[in-house]
Amino acid sequence: xxxxxxxxxxxxxxxxxxxxxxxxxxxxxxxxxxxxxxxxxxxxxxxxxxxxxxxxxxxxxxxxxxxxxxxxxxxxxxxxxxxxxxxxxxxxxxxxxxxxxxxxxxxxxxxxxxxxxxx
Amino acid sequence: xxxxxxxxxxxxxxxxxxxxxxxxxxxxxxxxxxxxxxxxxxxxxxxxxxxxxxxxxxxxxxxxxxxxxxxxxxxxxxxxxxxxxxxxxxxxxxxxxxxxxxxxxxxxxxxxx
Numbered sequence: 001x002x003x004x005x006x007x008x009x010x011x012x013x014x015x016x017x018x019x020x021x022x023x024x025x026x027x028x029x030x031x032x033x034x035x036x037x038x039x040x041x042x043x044x045x046x047x048x049x050x051x052x053x054x055x056x057x058x059x060x061x062x063x064x065x066x067x068x069x070x071x072x073x074x075x076x077x078x079x080x081x082x083x084x085x086x087x088x089x090x091x092x093x094x095x096x097x098x099x100x101x102x103x104x105x106x107x108x109x110x111x112x113x114x115x116x117x118x119x
Numbered sequence: 120x121x122x123x124x125x126x127x128x129x130x131x132x133x134x135x136x137x138x139x140x141x142x143x144x145x146x147x148x149x150x151x152x153x154x155x156x157x158x159x160x161x162x163x164x165x166x167x168x169x170x171x172x173x174x175x176x177x178x179x180x181x182x183x184x185x186x187x188x189x190x191x192x193x194x195x196x197x198x199x200x201x202x203x204x205x206x207x208x209x210x211x212x213x214x215x216x217x218x219x220x221x222x223x224x225x226x227x228x229x230x231x232x
Contacts, residue, residue, distance in 0.1 A: 031218065043163075043208070045219040056217050091162060095218070107153065108220060112162035 002027065004094050004111035005074075012117045013082050021077040021114045025094030032075040033108060034067060037089040046090075049075060050097075082118045089113045121146050123211050125223035132199055133231050140194040140226045142209030147187045153220065154183050154194050155208040163208065167194070199230045 005024040013019050025032050034046040045059040049069035060067065064082075069075040079086055093108040122145045132138050142152070151170045155163040167176045167183040169192065175184040182195040196203060206227045210220040 033219065035220075035222075042224045043210075043220075043222040045221070048218055056219060059219070093220075107151075107165060107168045109165065110155070110163040115160075 004092055004109055006090075006092050006111035006114050008114060009112060010115050010117070012119065014119050015083055016081050019079040019082050019086070019116055019118075021079075021090050021092075021116070023075040023077070023092030023094075023111060025075070025092075026096075026109055028096060029094035029109075030097045031095045031106075032069050033093040033095075034075075034077050035091045035093065037091065037113075039088065043091065046077075079116075082116075084118050087116055087118045089115050121211075121213055121216060121221060123209055123221050123223040125207075125209055125226050127226060128224065129227040129229075131229040131231060134199060134201060136199050136230075137195070137197050138199055138228075140196070140207050140209075140228070142192040142194070142223055144190045144192075144211045144221075146213055146215075147190055148214045149187065150212040150214055152183075152185055152192050152212070153210045154181075154192075155210065157206045157208055157225070159206075166207075196228075199228075201230045201232050204228055204230050 007022050032049045035043045036046055037043045047060045047067045048056040052071050064080045066078045091113045092111045095106040095108045124143045126141050149171050153168045154166045157163050169176050169185045180197040185192045206225040208225045209223045
């Protein structure tokens with residue numbers, strides 16, 4: 001009964017490189033969320049996805065950041081041309097789908113996070 | 120603006136003490152509120168989820184209450200132990216913000232043996 005899996009747990013990149021963060025939700029969950037925790041700051045919402053759809057990306061920086069949740073495989077958060085300010089812990093969460101439009105009442109389960117360091 | 124505030128930012132207590140952590144939120148139209156625990160360098164562990172229709176939830180030594188009308192939640196920890204030392208986060212899901220959670224800054228708790 002695995003929970004949310006994220007890999008890698010730690011990622012080091014040099015400025016200008018690309019970072020790819022992967023998230024496998026709890027088995028059977030079809031909703032994925034990405035949050036970012038900058039040093040000495042609280043967690044901030046980035047994006048909410050369902051299979052093959054971006055539902056809400058209002059928290060995502062407009063440039064260099066993208067996310068996907070394909071029909072098969074994990075969700076990917078991609079950061080192009082990383083800068084030092086991207087150094088943070090990136091957390092993924094998942095929740096199940098509930099019939100009758102009650103998805104919003106569901107609990108979100110968090111993964112262990114990926115700690116990105118940009119040199 | 121929808122905001123979540125947690126007071127105090129840090130708390131240090133002797134082992135065995137009962138304690139209360141506070142969370143306030145600016146808009147009472149919520150779906151639910153979750154309390155999490157975060158250990159240094161680790162992920163988030165969900166402690167309690169309170170739906171908007173509920174007044175409290177209990178799990179072991181933890182009890183969380185919700186007063187929507189005043190925009191407040193409290194997390195009560197009974198008979199604190201050194202292993203309870205962690206940062207405690209409160210997160211709110213509002214009716215008008217879809218499925219996103221909005222987090223407070225957290226309360227860093229230290230329980231001294």
